[in-house]
Amino acid sequence: MIFLDHTAVLALCQGHRLLSGLAVVEVDDPAQRAHVPALCLVAASLERPGVAAHVGALPGLEFLPLDFAGAAAVEQVVSAGLEWSFGHAVYAASADPAEGQVLTAVPDAYDGTGVWVVDIGKP
Numbered sequence: 001m002i003f004l005d006h007t008a009v010l011a012l013c014q015g016h017r018l019l020s021g022l023a024v025v026e027v028d029d030p031a032q033r034a035h036v037p038a039l040c041l042v043a044a045s046l047e048r049p050g051v052a053a054h055v056g057a058l059p060g061l062e063f064l065p066l067d068f069a070g071a072a073a074v075e076q077v078v079s080a081g082l083e084w085s086f087g088h089a090v091y092a093a094s095a096d097p098a099e100g101q102v103l104t105a106v107p108d109a110y111d112g113t114g115v116w117v118v119d120i121g122k123p
Contacts, residue, residue: 001096002034004061005089006043007105008120009036013044013051016120019103026059034103037064039074039088064092082113090115 004012004019012019022034036055041063045052055061066074066088073095074087082090086109093100093115102110107119 001031001093001098001100003064003089003092003096003100003102004034004036004040005102005104006040006047006085008103009040009044009051009055010048011105011120011122013048013054018120023055023058023060033060033062035062035064035092037088037092038066039085043085064088070095077113083109086110086113 002022008016008019012023019034027033041052041055044055056063070088070091073091074084077090078084078087089102089104090110090113093102094113099116102115102117103120104110104117105120105122107117110117
């Protein structure tokens with residue numbers, strides 16, 4: 001499964017070609033779509049107001065809520081030193097039994113987390 005962190009969401013809104021392709025292709029199976037963890041959407045929206053409304057209208061994205069188990073896991077990784085804005089992406093990717101991939105513009109932020117990251121470069 002593919003997850004977009006807040007830096008990838010921001011890159012998408014700036015016209016990143018690969019991400020734009022993922023976001024506009026509607027796939028019948030939600031598991032085959034790119035996923036945006038809720039806290040990543042919040043972090044992107046805090047940095048650039050209006051992002052949530054923009055990406056919420058794209059047919060190729062699914063949005064992941066944060067439940068109690070997720071909140072507890074995010075708390076643990078943030079307490080260990082990870083910035084909060086990356087926490088939900090780490091939880092989502094590590095909870096995915098199919099080895100989820102986090103698409104990000106800052107792969108170094110995930111050092112030591114054990115999740116598989118894909119560097120999207122700069123938009």
